[in-house]
Amino acid sequence: MSWIETHIPAWVFIAFIAHGAILGTVAYLILLERKIAAWTQDRLGPNRVGPFGLLQPIADGLKMLLKEDYRPADADPRLFTLAPALMMFVMILSIAVLPWGGTKQTTRTIQVAGTIDSATAVAEQNTPFGATLIGTPIVQTSGEDESAKSTITYTYRYAFQIANLNIGVLYIVAILSISVYGVVVGGWASNNKYSFLGGLRATANMISYEVPLGLSILTIVVMYGSLNLATIVEAQSHYWFGVIPAWNIFTQPLAFFLFLTCIHAEANRAPFDIAEAEQELVGGYHTEYSAMRFGLFFLSEYAGMITTSAVCVALFFGGWHLPGLGGNVDPAHPSVTTSLVVCVLRALVFFVKTLIIIGIFMWVRWSLPRFRFDQIMNLAWRAMIPMALVMLLVTATTLYLFGPHDEAFRATGLITWKMAVALLIANAVMLVIIAAGAALLPAAPPTNRRVRVLGSRFDQAPAAVPATA
């Protein structure tokens, strides 16, 4: 046990468990999706395979594996195979920075023969990779020269997540925007016009919604001055008036709505599923895919939902923080706990919160019709990007105006209740301004007009040859 503890870093175990849990959940999310689809349509959903249809994902998975893996003759063989793998790869990577359970603190005692010069050096040697030593090790020496034994007691901390990156948020945004390559490459490699159009639409969708997504994340980043997801979560784990948890949903509700909308677009799900639009594009980018290749596309869509929802939870719902779940040992760092059980419980809390957001995803999908393409673009460029920009500006201004006068904020960098109220009022004022702005905005160009394209076969007038300069 000791060898494992000192030589295999904790994140290896966390990675195994987190990936296993998420990939297992993905299969069941598909079942949940089908159930919710059924319920909204007054049906019961799959209920034949196993009790309540609980074995349905296994049956589905077997079906995917056993079906013929068909590839069109003129498809690009390498890219065609690469695309679904790329999607899955990206989704698996993006799980890495999710802060599952705060920070784990461990105190260990080791015995070394003989007297030692530097206790810190010995303690560091015996600290697992990735953990940081806290405080100075305590040394007790017993016995005489030959039979001398030193007992070193030291404490180290490691983040209960796979990788504690300082640029966690940036990493997620960067990795997730690669996922569109899976769609585009798949659409291109299929050598099918519908797939190709699906890929194009996905690109346009992604480019448009990355901007408000980034901006709404930035409003949170500005508040804490950190891109580290673990830090952002930790900063949310205190209380206002002793009862209200300091989650960002209470300070930045508008940013939350923007973020939620953007991750819907990011996941290419209804009402933003123009990339697969069955009615227009047959199946969009995965028209030509079958068997497990299609399965990978399908699974990665759900894995992507888990990641984006988890980021949403970390940014707006306090991550692993649950009022009443104790285990904190360091008042200055609420994330630190000595108990592994608390870490696991926190991971579960995080996961349940994520599942609730995913439930919203599914609920929305089965409630709303698909947006038209021009509506999607209008929504992004004429509404959400300006809104997100204004929001960032207002948040920054509020912090600039009130921050220097707020003792607690200056001391700890935490959002105090005064700041929270100020931000909330700023949000409300902004909503009014935006509503007024929307009324003043010039009408969108008419969508139902025939656009004259000179020289096209629909343009009856002789094409005017532009004068060459």
Add this chain to the structure above:
Amino acid sequence: MKDSDVIVLDEPRLSVADQFYLPQVLVGLGTTMKHMFKVLSGTDIVIQYPEERREDMPVEQGGMLLRTYRGVHRLNKDEEGRVKCVACFMCSTACPARCIHIEAEESPWQDREKYPAKFDIDELRCIYCGMCEEACPVDAIELTSMYDIVGLTRQEMIFDKEKLLRIFDQTVEDEPM
């Protein structure tokens, strides 16, 4: 069609609230939530088909009246167990879907001239209108109330004489001629 024939209509401008989509989105979400509650609280109207059947339910509760149902055909037999049909081709003439194929032969029995050597009904083309039943002069063909017939191939769904006579054996108890 000339350009002047086309009437171009623009969408009406949305109100400020509708431009934000959110109020209407919430209304939509409310609607689906209502339906979800309906199912989750057990007040749905789903019939678990193979176990629960509409013919077993009272008609007032969405049940089905089997007496008047037009399902798969049968060829009736007479008292001596012979096929009743006299191969008069009335049914195949009356059939609007042209799905009855009869090959007549001289009958081995004294009481009639012809009998069907082959009698095929394509149950996939049939529209279950019951015209064949109406047309038959000797009440040899009838529609039963069996509706759950399945087959793995199209060929399987073309019922021949033997199969149609078997259906008679199966259903004669419940639905006498």
